[in-house]
Amino acid sequence: ELEGQKTEQTSRSSSILRERSSWEQSSIASIVDGKRNGCISNFMKGATAENVAPRRKPLRMKKNQELIKLSLNAESWRFVAYLFFWSMVILAITLTKTIAVGRLKAGPEVEGDQCGPFNQDTPGKGLGFDFETESHLMQTFGFANICANWDYTPSREIVAMFYPLFEYSLLIYLVLDFLTIALSYKRGELSKWFWNFVKICFPIEIVLCSWFRMIFVVVAYENVAGHTAGFLGLQISLILLTIKNSLYILATQVSYNFIGGLRNTRIMTITYLISNLAISFAKVTATVHVVTYGEGASWTLRPVGSVVAGQVVDWIWMIFNAFLPLIISFLRAKSEYALDVSIDMKEQNYLEIDFY
Numbered sequence: 315e316l317e318g319q320k321t322e323q324t325s326r327s328s329s330i331l332r333e334r335s336s337w338e339q340s341s342i343a344s345i346v347d348g349k350r351n352g353c354i355s356n357f358m359k360g361a362t363a364e365n366v367a368p369r370r371k372p373l374r375m376k377k378n379q380e381l382i383k384l385s386l387n388a389e390s391w392r393f394v395a396y397l398f399f400w401s402m403v404i405l406a407i408t409l410t411k412t413i414a415v416g417r418l419k420a421g422p423e424v425e426g427d428q429c430g431p432f433n434q435d436t437p438g439k440g441l442g443f444d445f446e447t448e449s450h451l452m453q454t455f456g457f458a459n460i461c462a463n464w465d466y467t468p469s470r471e472i473v474a475m476f477y478p479l480f481e482y483s484l485l486i487y488l489v490l491d492f493l494t495i496a497l498s499y500k501r502g503e504l505s506k507w508f509w510n511f512v513k514i515c516f517p518i519e520i521v522l523c524s525w526f527r528m529i530f531v532v533v534a535y536e537n538v539a540g541h542t543a544g545f546l547g548l549q550i551s552l553i554l555l556t557i558k559n560s561l562y563i564l565a566t567q568v569s570y571n572f573i574g575g576l577r578n579t580r581i582m583t584i585t586y587l588i589s590n591l592a593i594s595f596a597k598v599t600a601t602v603h604v605v606t607y608g609e610g611a612s613w614t615l616r617p618v619g620s621v622v623a624g625q626v627v628d629w630i631w632m633i634f635n636a637f638l639p640l641i642i643s644f645l646r647a648k649s650e651y652a653l654d655v656s657i658d659m660k661e662q663n664y665l666e667i668d669f670y
Contacts, residue, residue, distance in 0.1 A: 371664035387652035388490035392643035395483035406463035406473045414466040415445045431535045450535045456615040457625035465534040474530040492516045503566045515554045522547035539608040546601045560587040590634045597631040
């Protein structure tokens with residue numbers, strides 16, 4: 315019996331030691347993870363009072379200096395972004411019509427040179443071609459969309475330098491729009507599921523809008539599929555933006571007086587959402603086919619009067635995603651509060667040394 319009791323005590327002691335060891339290991343792991351997270355957090359927060367680098371004290375110290383205060387309206391920035399987009403389009407069309415078209419028609423500087431844009435089987439490698447009827451996008455899609463105007467030198471290079479004005483304005487809008495929705499959620503205007511949806515959409519929109527610049531990196535006459543992929547990303551981002559903005563208006567029950575109050579606001583929002591999703595589905599389907607197979611889908615090449623089906627889809631898509639947002643953002647900017655942003659910094663640690 316004594317031996318049995320000793321064996322049982324030994325077994326219990328071993329079990330306690332194992333549990334204690336497991337607890338200590340988990341505790342150590344949590345402490346290490348906490349320190350790692352703390353290090354990252356502290357690094358992002360910058361210096362503390364103990365390790366901040368001191369600096370020379372100004373000759374004339376300003377007391378009670380005010381914070382930097384900004385009023386930033388998300389929809390105003392959206393309006394600015396679309397203004398820059400259409401300015402970019404006008405610049406591209408001007409450069410293409412006045413310079414690029416003539417150069418393409420004249421052919422390569424060195425006769426028979428098949429490099430660059432003069433690499434098509436039609437009208438023939440090393441030969442000049444007509445921009446309106448024989449451009450690379452025209453032969454791939456069956457029509458030349460608005461992007462064709464910045465596909466060739468010197469339009470591509472000059473427009474690429476102007477493009478950041480549109481891109482950065484659009485990214486600023488996305489950030490401000492996200493913060494506006496975040497504040498609405500904190501006030502209790504929005505549901506938890508919608509806030510989670512917005513948090514998923516936001517990084518996707520930022521990345522895809524940033525990747526749109528690849529239209530200038532991957533040249534259309536060298537890789538049509540790769541060139542179009544950047545445009546596909548923007549289309550997906552705009553779909554998410556349409557859904558997000560429409561659901562936000564419906565969820566918060568905004569009543570815009572310029573379209574007749576709450577009821578008309580809801581009717582217009584739902585109509586716009588359904589219509590835009592329908593045309594965007596057709597547009598994205600056609601674009602995915604080009605990215606996947608390097609050629610236009612057969613249904614987009616079917617004649618519709620004097621044009622093809624793809625051209626009609628493109629026109630309607632541009633109305634819903636490039637023209638109407640310009641108007642909508644202008645009206646919403648005049649109907650919604652701006653974000654009030656205050657920027658401040660802790661007082662510096664000044665050296666008690668006279669440099670003067």
